[in-house]
Amino acid sequence: MYLNKSTSLLGALLALFAMGAEGRTVIQNKGSDTLVNVAQAWAEAYQTVNPDVAVAVSGGGSGTGIAAMINGTVDIANASRKMKDKELKMAQDRGHNPVEHVVGYDALAVYIHHDNPADTLTIEQLAQIYGRDGKAKKWSDIGITVPGCKDEIVVVSRQNNSGTYAYFRKAVLGKEKYRTGTLDMHGSKDVVDLVEKTPCAIGYSGLAYATDHIKMACISNDDKPCVSPSVETAGDGTYPIARPLMMYTNGEPEGDIKAYMDWIMSDEGQCIILQKGYAPVRPVQCN
Numbered sequence: 001m002y003l004n005k006s007t008s009l010l011g012a013l014l015a016l017f018a019m020g021a022e023g024r025t026v027i028q029n030k031g032s033d034t035l036v037n038v039a040q041a042w043a044e045a046y047q048t049v050n051p052d053v054a055v056a057v058s059g060g061g062s063g064t065g066i067a068a069m070i071n072g073t074v075d076i077a078n079a080s081r082k083m084k085d086k087e088l089k090m091a092q093d094r095g096h097n098p099v100e101h102v103v104g105y106d107a108l109a110v111y112i113h114h115d116n117p118a119d120t121l122t123i124e125q126l127a128q129i130y131g132r133d134g135k136a137k138k139w140s141d142i143g144i145t146v147p148g149c150k151d152e153i154v155v156v157s158r159q160n161n162s163g164t165y166a167y168f169r170k171a172v173l174g175k176e177k178y179r180t181g182t183l184d185m186h187g188s189k190d191v192v193d194l195v196e197k198t199p200c201a202i203g204y205s206g207l208a209y210a211t212d213h214i215k216m217a218c219i220s221n222d223d224k225p226c227v228s229p230s231v232e233t234a235g236d237g238t239y240p241i242a243r244p245l246m247m248y249t250n251g252e253p254e255g256d257i258k259a260y261m262d263w264i265m266s267d268e269g270q271c272i273i274l275q276k277g278y279a280p281v282r283p284v285q286c287n
Helices: 009-018 033-049 062-071 085-093 123-130 163-173 188-197 231-236 255-265 267-275
Strands: 025-031 053-060 076-079 098-112 120-122 154-158 183-185 201-206 218-220 242-250
Touching: 025 033, 025 062, 025 255, 033 053, 033 076, 033 098, 033 163, 033 242, 033 255, 033 267, 053 062, 053 255, 062 076, 062 085, 062 163, 062 242, 076 255, 085 098, 098 163, 098 188, 098 231, 098 255, 098 267, 120 123, 123 154, 123 163, 123 218, 154 163, 154 188, 163 201, 183 188, 188 201, 231 242, 242 255, 255 267
Parallel strands: 025 053, 025 076, 120 218, 154 183, 154 201
Antiparallel strands: 076 242, 098 201, 098 242
């Protein structure tokens, strides 16, 4: 792990223990559950690029990665939301300087059960379902009858340390809070798995977690034609709930961390994020 000048002797000793048996440099990478699969794929592929550098990847949510960046215990923090001003200040007060790197784009898909007849949902309908003061408690409240569903809508969300949670709230609810009684899932895949098995359910998660056994709603906003979530609509920003995916470093990256970040932004690294279902930061030619 890379260390700044303010790192304690204890931190240095812990970093030495983090070195592999062969004395390889270990880059600590933590955060967004949305990004964890592609981060792991990057780490594995990078072993063939530079075998002397190992990238240790863990998830836990954007909040977990950002907290580690604030505390100076991680080299790269993955996030599906921007750091808040107060988080940046907390990091700076501790001698750290988070620098943002946009590494791709995601369409935050709205998932419904395969038997749900809805094809299109509006941002206003989503606000009525997810908002604290929303009036849509049953699918019939928005004119939809779902086979096998007679009870209230099962509203599936993410835990509040998730960047996906924060971004969906900002894009759909604005300043309103989430309704009470949501089922808050730890991971993106957990959301999709639950909705797939629950006729009454609705949930939101990254596009890369889509399967053939679940539907993604086409989303409309401000009376405009609906847009389906896809790599293309995430990349060009036409999907109403598209978002950037970010990695934060402590200052401008140097040495092995810079080489790794440069590789992520190269065609090879960007083709990996495309293969994982996200939009690259620029057009790339992939084999």
